[in-house]
Amino acid sequence: MRPTLFLVSLLLPTLAQAWGNHSPMCYRAFERMPEVANAAPVRAEPLVDFLRDQEAAIARELDAQEAEARARLKNHAPRPEVLRFVPDAGRGDAERRAAFLRALRLSPQSKLALYLQVDPRDPDTTRPAMDASLVTAVRPGAGATQRFVALQPGERVAPLAVLASACDEPDYGLDLNLFDDNPGHPDYGFGPQPFGNPAVAIGSQAPFHMGFFHQGAIFNALAPGFTRSLIELRLMQYAGLAGLAWRSGHAYWGWRFVGLALHHIEDLTQPYHASAAPGASLGYMMWVNLKAGLGAPADRQGLVVLQGNRHFVLEKFQTNWIMDDARQHREGPLEQALRDPSRDARYPAWGAGYARDVVAAEAFAAGPATDAAVVVGAPARFVTDPQLDFAANEARFGPELAHDLQGQRQALQQQVAELLGHFGAHSRNALRGMLREAAQMPR
Incomplete structure (x- = not known):
């Protein structure tokens, strides 16, 4: 019996991205956190430098991660032995990099370039923009807000900028087309795509960015594929590599990998990523x-x-609001919520179950209120007319939505500010936990 599975598989391709651009929010969430604000500048280095220097340690780390995943993660698809990262001092940098991507089971098209996404509050116009195709394998959509600049090897850079930039990076194609029924899949052993439409490229990243951990026993029985979220696998991988990079003197990649990990925590704070259909x-x-x-x-x-439509309206409203505030140097409810350190202590300490038991549970519970706020806060035709497909006509309706929301935003504004308070607090708690775990491991 598969009725629910069929329904939600249609929903997910449009929901594969949670918050639009994570980086502007991460600049605000971390800019006053002492562990980040007071951290010394780090030297940028290409990924291959880290891989070459720490090849044996990386191999041990990835083997330990795979063993833990098999022991702890529900429904884990074991990594095929042929993908194991094996040290080989005789191979070149390109093959070492490719082997690393295979061992992590990331897209072969992953860029992982040296770059920064500039803070829209303080855009450095003295540096030329970097072509997006050098940073992301995903073609930027209409209204994309990312602006990239290149980093040079050895250049000193603030950890805040590295971290905030990397928080958006998993949406740059790292998780696309990795399942056995995706076009051009790389034989990673993940099996068929457990939910989402395997024929829609952006939808193929959904199982790595969504976690339906709290739908209940009946839903899980009707749609068992929805229990196969890979968010916890990505968290384990990136957090472990961040710790190794920090301990081995590659601080740039420590901040970069931890930013990749935090993206998946932040995606789970979006109710449409933790609930199959919050409005139903x-x-x-x-x-x-x-x-x-x-x-x-x-x-x-x-x-x-x-x-x-409701997911897109929420994301569009949030993105427009945070970008407009940044460009105008305004301090408003979103900025205050993202930075608010008093929220952090409301939650238990970071641990293995934090993403599932704390972040996803809170977002799932917030789903009905969020859906209702979108319905009353946006023009009715965008969120109550099933004949109007906002996602398919974003370029046409986006400006109209931004204009019409000016007089109807209070309920939606309050809910978005609350959700971004969750975003900031969980990001900081996760970062503290990962820093603590890195410090406790032997060098």
């Missing part, structure tokens, strides 16, 4: 699927469109 009950999802099976698919398709 399980009973309603089953009902519209039953009707579709009997030849009346309109309600099911309407739910698909509305959930996608």
Whole structure:
């Protein structure tokens, strides 16, 4: 019996990205955190320098991670032995880099270039912009807000800038087309894509960026594929590599890898990434699927469109708001929420279950209120008309949405500020935990 699985598989391709551009929010969340603000500048270095210098240690780290994943992570797809990272001093840098990507099971097209995403509050216009194709394998969409500049090997750079830049990087194609039924997949042993549409490229990253950990036993029985989130695998991989890089004198890659890890925590703070359909009950999802099976698919398709529209409206509103504040040097509710250190102590200390039991649980619980805030805070036709597909017409409707929201934003503004308070607190708690774990490991 698979009605719920079929419904939500249609929803996910439009929801594979959670918060749009993470970097502007991470600049605000970390700029006053002592562990980041007071950290000494680090020297930028190409990835191959770290790999060449620490090849044997990286091999041990990745083997330990795989053993832990097999022991601890539910539904883990074991890494094929042929992908194991084996030290080989005789190979060249290009093959060593390719072997590293295979061992992590990241896209072969991953760039991992030397770059920064500039803070929109303080754009350094003296440095020429870097072509996005050198940084991301994903073509920037309409209204993309990222601006990249190149780093030179040996250049000193603030850890805040490295961290905030890397927090957006997992959306640059690192997790695309990795499953056995994706086009051009690299034989990584992940099996069929557990949810999302395998034919839609951006949707193929969904299982690495979403975690439906709290849908309940009935949902899980109807749609067992949705229990296969790979967020915890990516967290383990990146956090472990960050610790190794910090301990071995490669601080730039310590901050870079920890930023990659934090992206996945931050994605889970988005209710549309922790709940299959925040605006619909399980009973309603089953009902519209039953009707579709009997030849009346309109309600099911309407739910698909509305959930996608609401996610896009939330993301568009949040992105426009944070970017406008940054460019105008305004201090408002979003900036205050992102920085607020008093929120951090409301949660338990970072640990192995934090992403699932704390972050995802909170976002799942916030789903109905978030969906309701979008409905009352945005122009009705964007969030209640199942005939209007906002995602498919973003270039056309985006400016209109931004204009129309000016007079209707209070409820949505309050909810977005609350969610970004979660974003900031969980990001800082996770970073503290990863720094602590790195310091406790032997050098």
